[in-house]
Amino acid sequence: MKTGVLLVNLGTPSAPTSAAVKAFLSQFLHDYRVVDLPRSLWCPLLHGIILPFRSPKVAKLYQSIWWPEGSPLMVVSRRQQAALQKALQDEGIDVPVALGMSYGEPSIASAWQQLKEQGVDRVIVLPLYPQYSVSTTASVFDSWARLMKKERLVPALRFVHNYHDFSGYIGALADSVRAHWQEHGRGDLLLLSYHGIPKRFENQGDPYGQQCHRTSELLAEELGLEPHQWRTTFQSRFGREEWLKPYTDETMKALPKEGVKKLDVICPAFSADCLETLEEIAEQNQELFIKAGGEQYRYIPALNDNPAHIRMLVDLVCRELV
Numbered sequence: 545m546k547t548g549v550l551l552v553n554l555g556t557p558s559a560p561t562s563a564a565v566k567a568f569l570s571q572f573l574h575d576y577r578v579v580d581l582p583r584s585l586w587c588p589l590l591h592g593i594i595l596p597f598r599s600p601k602v603a604k605l606y607q608s609i610w611w612p613e614g615s616p617l618m619v620v621s622r623r624q625q626a627a628l629q630k631a632l633q634d635e636g637i638d639v640p641v642a643l644g645m646s647y648g649e650p651s652i653a654s655a656w657q658q659l660k661e662q663g664v665d666r667v668i669v670l671p672l673y674p675q676y677s678v679s680t681t682a683s684v685f686d687s688w689a690r691l692m693k694k695e696r697l698v699p700a701l702r703f704v705h706n707y708h709d710f711s712g713y714i715g716a717l718a719d720s721v722r723a724h725w726q727e728h729g730r731g732d733l734l735l736l737s738y739h740g741i742p743k744r745f746e747n748q749g750d751p752y753g754q755q756c757h758r759t760s761e762l763l764a765e766e767l768g769l770e771p772h773q774w775r776t777t778f779q780s781r782f783g784r785e786e787w788l789k790p791y792t793d794e795t796m797k798a799l800p801k802e803g804v805k806k807l808d809v810i811c812p813a814f815s816a817d818c819l820e821t822l823e824e825i826a827e828q829n830q831e832l833f834i835k836a837g838g839e840q841y842r843y844i845p846a847l848n849d850n851p852a853h854i855r856m857l858v859d860l861v862c863r864e865l866v
């Protein structure tokens with residue numbers, strides 16, 4: 545059999561314009577895994593209020609973080625794909641690597657088409673989400689299953705469910721924190737901020753929150769941190785219902801009063817830098833912390849195409865090759 549790797553991430557608008565953001569948000573927010581309200585309630589709200597009002601606002605935010613080569617999430621994802629392909633080749637592993645996004649382009653369908661054209665009949669689907677969530681990982685699985693409905697010969701499948709406690713992932717995060725401390729000095733606290741999900745999802749069995757806490761514990765252990773030297777929070781709330789707590793933005797406002805003046809922030813759930821890290825964490829939350837009396841705020845970049853991250857992806861792939 546010929547094996548291929550399908551890397552998947554969330555996706556991002558094709559341009560930092562209101563129209564492109566609207567098209568992206570419309571596809572994303574129609575996914576029942578992301579918003580599970582009855583369509584008779586959700587569609588009027590989505591089409592009448594959220595898409596028209598949120599798209600121009602969010603387009604401005606994308607403009608503030610856009611790189612000359614494109615959306616950071618897309619640029620980094622392409623670099624990850626190329627680096628993983630090269631690393632596998634360098635080890636003599638002849639496995640093509642394709643990139644697909646859950647929403648927008650390149651689609652998961654186009655990535656599968658590329659693999660098929662190379663004769664692939666065994667696929668390792670690798671969602672770039674270290675922690676499993678209904679709203680991300682399960683949605684990738686849905687897309688794959690939908691796609692396979694059109695195939696007469698379905699390829700053999702390995703699906704990487706999560707890697708929240710994988711030693712290579714924890715090691716790559718720890719290396720990145722140590723390198724950051726070495727270059728910039730060490731803060732009073734390391735804040736681990738994860739993308740949130742509605743609390744209701746957890747109540748219905750989503751293990752995401754538990755896996756985030758486990759990642760934090762393992763990273764703290766690897767770095768030799770005492771309990772008062774690190775904290776886990778959840779960011780990027782959407783809508784009015786309760787999400788996983790504690791919230792990152794509320795924590796930012798409270799920390800200086802607790803005596804934390806120098807803060808290091810890392811976002812372990814994001815395998816690539818994107819709007820939610822570069823704008824929400826590195827800009828908005830920095831402002832909250834400084835306004836509340838904080839003095840130094842340092843965002844530790846996502847693992848992106850760091851050699852240790854690519855090494856970890858090679859190891860994840862090799863685990864599925866046997």
Ligand SMILES: C=CC1=C(C)c2cc3[nH]c(cc4nc(cc5[nH]c(cc1n2)c(C)c5CCC(=O)O)C(CCC(=O)O)=C4C)c(C)c3C=C
Pocket residue numbers: 554555556557569578579598602615617673677679680739740741742752780782813814817818819820
């Ligand atoms: C509607 C609810 C949302 C859930 C649930 C959710 C879960 C979730 N998202 C990520 C990672 C990313 N989210 C990104 C953007 C983004 N997320 C939501 C909403 C939910 N996410 C929105 C509406 C948006 C778009 C931006 C905005 O309008 O605020 C991105 C991509 C950012 C980019 O640079 O393009 C990522 C990546 C995870 C990991 C997660 C649950 C675990």
Ligand SMILES: [Fe+2]
Pocket residue numbers: 574587590591
């Ligand atoms: Fe709709």
Ligand SMILES: [Fe+2]
Pocket residue numbers: 739780
């Ligand atoms: Fe999100």
